[in-house]
Amino acid sequence: MTKLTRPLRSVLYIPGSKPRALEKARTLACDAIIFDLEDAVTPEEKASARDILAEALKTGGYGARLRIIRINGLDTEWGADDARAAAGMKPDAILLPKVGSPADLEALAELVGDIPLWAMMETPAAMLNAPAIAAHRQLQAMVMGTNDLAKDLQTRFRPDRLPLMAGLGLCLLAAKSQNIAIIDGVYNAFKDDAGLQVECDQGRDMGFDGKTLIHPAQLDVANAAFSPSQDEADLARRQIAAYEAAQAGGQGVAVVDGRIVENLHVATARETLAKLDAIASLTAE
Ligand SMILES: CC(C)(COP(=O)(O)OP(=O)(O)OC[C@H]1O[C@@H](n2cnc3c(N)ncnc32)[C@H](O)[C@@H]1OP(=O)(O)O)[C@@H](O)C(=O)NCCC(=O)NCCSC(=O)C[C@H](O)C(=O)O
Ligand SMILES: [Mg+2]
Numbered sequence: 157m158t159k160l161t162r163p164l165r166s167v168l169y170i171p172g173s174k175p176r177a178l179e180k181a182r183t184l185a186c187d188a189i190i191f192d193l194e195d196a197v198t199p200e201e202k203a204s205a206r207d208i209l210a211e212a213l214k215t216g217g218y219g220a221r222l223r224i225i226r227i228n229g230l231d232t233e234w235g236a237d238d239a240r241a242a243a244g245m246k247p248d249a250i251l252l253p254k255v256g257s258p259a260d261l262e263a264l265a266e267l268v269g270d271i272p273l274w275a276m277m278e279t280p281a282a283m284l285n286a287p288a289i290a291a292h293r294q295l296q297a298m299v300m301g302t303n304d305l306a307k308d309l310q311t312r313f314r315p316d317r318l319p320l321m322a323g324l325g326l327c328l329l330a331a332k333s334q335n336i337a338i339i340d341g342v343y344n345a346f347k348d349d350a351g352l353q354v355e356c357d358q359g360r361d362m363g364f365d366g367k368t369l370i371h372p373a374q375l376d377v378a379n380a381a382f383s384p385s386q387d388e389a390d391l392a393r394r395q396i397a398a399y400e401a402a403q404a405g406g407q408g409v410a411v412v413d414g415r416i417v418e419n420l421h422v423a424t425a426r427e428t429l430a431k432l433d434a435i436a437s438l439t440a441e
Contacts, residue, residue: 187221224248
């Protein structure tokens, strides 16, 4: 599956059962929306949520935001019906929770055809099988489910997320090795901007493409954290210019701000500028 080139800085969960939130999302500054039929929807509302969501997606108005539907697991009483209904809604991708192995994705692909698939990575088995899951031909992105993972690992919450680091690292390695997108887990305390900032900065430093969010109040922090800063953009431009000047002078290495710049650093600099362009064209739409 070719890598998504569009920004995925902010990926907002919206309960499929909440018409007001589905309406509001048409105006929110998120790069992608996960329309949720799983944990955010009560068992009593599972069937009606499908209908509410189908109507919302038929009405449209979500603009350039990527539209992903999270269905219930195929081992639940709702999963297969969700999968068929979701495929009919023509989303940009379908997200399967609690993926344990590539066989889970294969079972979904048999139901929904060639729609791009996303995988919730949120169980110990998923961490151990991450390379095989990432290699599934239809997989476009991994999404960390840090609540379920913390539950299964019986960890305590820590601002540094030390107990989750092994799992986060394994999934990052797997996703990067297959050149697919990977989105960090949610920050539950949606009124704690400072805590969210720390977690977004950590996720960005680790190489995640963006963060999943649960409330509109979290959008600005995530969008800023996963956008290249002005300083990063300036440095990228100076690195490219210095390297090109060095090359013109027959050198393979330049020096900027006391640090060497080689072709691999220039590749990163070009990616930074391409990301800025992609963000600019997204916000212009
Ligand atoms: C957390 C909430 C229950 C809070 O809801 P509420 O009390 O209604 O919030 P506010 O009154 O502050 O809402 C203000 C307005 O914003 C709209 N709103 C709220 N949340 C959303 C949203 N997610 N998307 C779009 N719009 C939203 C309200 O409608 C208000 O609008 P207005 O009337 O115009 O003022 C609630 O935010 C919520 O339900 N969030 C989503 C929770 C969710 O999706 N959970 C499941 C995903 S997390 C997960 O499962 C991760 C993973 O699987 C794991 O294991 O880690
Ligand atoms: Mg979960």
